Amino acid sequence: MKNSKILGAVMAEVLLLLVCLMIRPDFFSISYQPSTGMLYGNIIDILNRSSEITIIAMGMTLIIALGGTDLSVGALVAVAGAVALKLLRWDVLEYNTPGDYTVCNFFWVLVLPLVVCTLMGMFNGFLVAKGGMQPIIATLILMVCGRGVAQILTDGKQFTTGYAPFKVIGQGAFLWLPVPIIITVVVVAFMAWFTRKTAFGTFVEAVGINRSASRLSGINAAMIIFIAFAITGLLSGISGLIYSSRIMSNDSNNAGLNYEMDAILAVVIGGTSMTGGKFSLAGTVIGSILIRTIVTLVYYFGIVSEATMAFKALIIAVVIVLQSEPVRKYFAKRKGAAKS
Amino acid sequence: MSRIIRKLSNPMYIMIYATVGIFLAIYGAGAWAYGDRGFLTLRTFVNMFIDNAYYGISAVGMTMVLITGGIDLSVGAVASLTGMFIAYGTTILHIHPAVCIAFSLVVGVGLGLLMGWVIEYLNVPPFITTLTGMFLARGVCSLISRESINIQHSMIDSLAGWKIYFMHQVNGNWVKVKPIAFVNFNVILFLVMIVIGTFILQRTRFGRNIYAIGGNEQSARLMGLPVARTKILVYGFNGLCSVLAGLSYALYVKSGWNLSLQGAELDVITCAVIGGTLLTGGVGSMIGTLFGVLLKSIIPALITFNGHLLSWWGKIATGVLLLLFICIQGIVVSWSGRKRSA
Numbered sequence: 001m002k003n004s005k006i007l008g009a010v011m012a013e014v015l016l017l018l019v020c021l022m023i024r025p026d027f028f029s030i031s032y033q034p035s036t037g038m039l040y041g042n043i044i045d046i047l048n049r050s051s052e053i054t055i056i057a058m059g060m061t062l063i064i065a066l067g068g069t070d071l072s073v074g075a076l077v078a079v080a081g082a083v084a085l086k087l088l089r090w091d092v093l094e095y096n097t098p099g100d101y102t103v104c105n106f107f108w109v110l111v112l113p114l115v116v117c118t119l120m121g122m123f124n125g126f127l128v129a130k131g132g133m134q135p136i137i138a139t140l141i142l143m144v145c146g147r148g149v150a151q152i153l154t155d156g157k158q159f160t161t162g163y164a165p166f167k168v169i170g171q172g173a174f175l176w177l178p179v180p181i182i183i184t185v186v187v188v189a190f191m192a193w194f195t196r197k198t199a200f201g202t203f204v205e206a207v208g209i210n211r212s213a214s215r216l217s218g219i220n221a222a223m224i225i226f227i228a229f230a231i232t233g234l235l236s237g238i239s240g241l242i243y244s245s246r247i248m249s250n251d252s253n254n255a256g257l258n259y260e261m262d263a264i265l266a267v268v269i270g271g272t273s274m275t276g277g278k279f280s281l282a283g284t285v286i287g288s289i290l291i292r293t294i295v296t297l298v299y300y301f302g303i304v305s306e307a308t309m310a311f312k313a314l315i316i317a318v319v320i321v322l323q324s325e326p327v328r329k330y331f332a333k334r335k336g337a338a339k340s
Numbered sequence: 341m342s343r344i345i346r347k348l349s350n351p352m353y354i355m356i357y358a359t360v361g362i363f364l365a366i367y368g369a370g371a372w373a374y375g376d377r378g379f380l381t382l383r384t385f386v387n388m389f390i391d392n393a394y395y396g397i398s399a400v401g402m403t404m405v406l407i408t409g410g411i412d413l414s415v416g417a418v419a420s421l422t423g424m425f426i427a428y429g430t431t432i433l434h435i436h437p438a439v440c441i442a443f444s445l446v447v448g449v450g451l452g453l454l455m456g457w458v459i460e461y462l463n464v465p466p467f468i469t470t471l472t473g474m475f476l477a478r479g480v481c482s483l484i485s486r487e488s489i490n491i492q493h494s495m496i497d498s499l500a501g502w503k504i505y506f507m508h509q510v511n512g513n514w515v516k517v518k519p520i521a522f523v524n525f526n527v528i529l530f531l532v533m534i535v536i537g538t539f540i541l542q543r544t545r546f547g548r549n550i551y552a553i554g555g556n557e558q559s560a561r562l563m564g565l566p567v568a569r570t571k572i573l574v575y576g577f578n579g580l581c582s583v584l585a586g587l588s589y590a591l592y593v594k595s596g597w598n599l600s601l602q603g604a605e606l607d608v609i610t611c612a613v614i615g616g617t618l619l620t621g622g623v624g625s626m627i628g629t630l631f632g633v634l635l636k637s638i639i640p641a642l643i644t645f646n647g648h649l650l651s652w653w654g655k656i657a658t659g660v661l662l663l664l665f666i667c668i669q670g671i672v673v674s675w676s677g678r679k680r681s682a
Contacts, residue, residue, distance in 0.1 A: 145656050147655060264468070310479020313473070
């Protein structure tokens with residue numbers, strides 16, 4: 001029973017992959033490209049392209065398990081890109097010599113965006129945990145402001161960079177796999193360890209089920225909520241670095257657009273209830289991959305990219321209706337009737 | 341006298357006072373800083389209505405949805421879809437715009453009712469249901485066309501061009517106010533919707549049920565109120581408002597585009613929240629929402645008058661306003677709670 005919710009998403013994913021296989025018999029083929037040292041194939045591509053959402057959805061899972069939502073993640077993706085490109089751009093302006101792109105250490109180019117995003121996540125967490133605001137509204141503030149901050153940081157301009165070490169994050173290869181996949185695996189592994197091998201995951205579920213009861217039993221509920229939002233901010237920053245490294249530029253208007261929606265959907269498809277309580281990181285990963293598979297499948301039918309939304313909506317509607325309480329109760333009843 | 345004071349110190353009214361007060365303060369600051377450049381003219385004031393009428397129309401429905409404790413993220417996409425129906429229908433298929441509008445109404449209200457049904461009977465959270473609705477509407481919109489289509493029809497032109505000029509008497513003759521100020525169809529529609537919304541919320545059984553559901557859904561059910569019907573109808577009404585907002589936007593820009601009004605749903609929610617609507621449900625009013633829309637539209641107006649600031653500061657100012665209002669709401673709610681328990 002515990003895994004029945006994930007099962008729906010897994011079955012939908014398998015079904016979609018079978019449809020892909022029917023359309024393209026070579027769907028699962030993977031080839032090696034010696035020039036880039038990377039494996040190529042549809043499966044690799046789906047994993048690669050879903051990594052931004054998967055990383056954010058890891059944090060979103062915790063927040064949804066706590067009974068909230070974080071709408072600001074898309075804006076934080078834009079902020080991370082703006083900060084990183086601002087640091088990379090300064091150097092171009094001051095030195096204007098190729099190969100000498102950074103004044104400040106490249107280390108700071110990676111760390112400062114993450115610090116800024118973590119601080120913004122902490123701001124969300126503070127408003128929710130200490131201010132007692134509804135998460136949806138508290139994060140709406142940064143969702144509205146965030147892109148404005150990103151625009152002001154970069155003076156409303158779009159910078160491009162050619163700095164090779166930065167390119168590795170989004171387009172490089174490690175162990176024959178694209179680096180985003182490796183980052184995703186590391187993040188997922190860390191989050192799985194952090195929530196299942198420490199008490200943190202249990203605390204999150206306890207606070208999500210009943211905040212006052214968990215506080216009375218000695219859990220620092222406010223601190224748990226604060227940490228969850230800070231983690232989500234950090235993960236949005238990582239996702240933003242990957243995004244801006246893919247396009248080697250910052251795009252304050254479009255970077256991370258609708259990521260909050262996709263991340264929330266990934267979590268919900270993965271079987272974590274919006275009302276809070278139990279969560280499943282594995283389900284979230286599957287949900288994120290499912291969303292990307294739908295997009296890939298729709299491309300195969302030669303349909304324009306914006307229209308994928310309609311198909312996304314249809315498949316998600318089916319998964320969510322199947323997961324909904326009355327439908328599951330109905331099936332459980334029928335199952336029980338068949339047994340007796 | 342004390343009864344009046346007690347009635348006026350109802351927490352619901354305090355939020356309206358805060359909204360109106362901050363609006364007047366910002367308007368006064370604008371008048372002080374840019375009064376000599378024409379900030380105080382009737383034209384500037386009326387333009388705030390003209391430029392934001394479609395937000396306002398949508399905010400009427402959104403306020404009701406928020407009062408029931410729900411949320412609707414599909415409004416921007418449905419409005420965009422309406423614009424696309426009108427543009428594609430009239431310009432490419434040569435159908436009469438009235439038919440297109442009627443068709444949009446059927447689709448928009450139908451989608452709203454469907455989402456309400458899913459929320460009520462399948463127990464899917466409103467956020468997820470309406471998010472799916474948003475994806476669906478936006479996707480269908482993109483399936484119809486990816487390019488911006490101009491609307492070319494005499495009826496749309498005459499509707500968009502219809503204006504009432506403000507006149508005043510000079511030496512016994514009626515002349516137009518200088519600088520010329522007028523209201524158009526969108527503004528009238530916006531104000532009519534506000535009046536209709538106020539009437540529904542304050543004077544009908546349906547409106548009382550909306551407040552009751554937002555206050556405590558379980559109690560409302562136990563009292564025997566028609567919760568299911570009310571909730572479904574509220575989402576249907578919001579669908580109607582989205583379609584009218586889409587029509588008003590189509591008249592405003594005279595074209596349909598699949599990516600128009602992206603993110604409008606959150607702007608609309610922002611308008612309602614700074615207008616004093618609580619997202620937990622049960623509290624909110626149309627007058628508040630009207631001033632919420634005005635408050636949100638005065639920021640871009642000020643930035644335009646300043647002329648030096650980047651428009652991005654508007655986003656930040658809106659966010660700060662939102663923060664301010666949520667803080668005021670928090671204080672008011674805890675204050676009224678303490679008063680009730682005392």
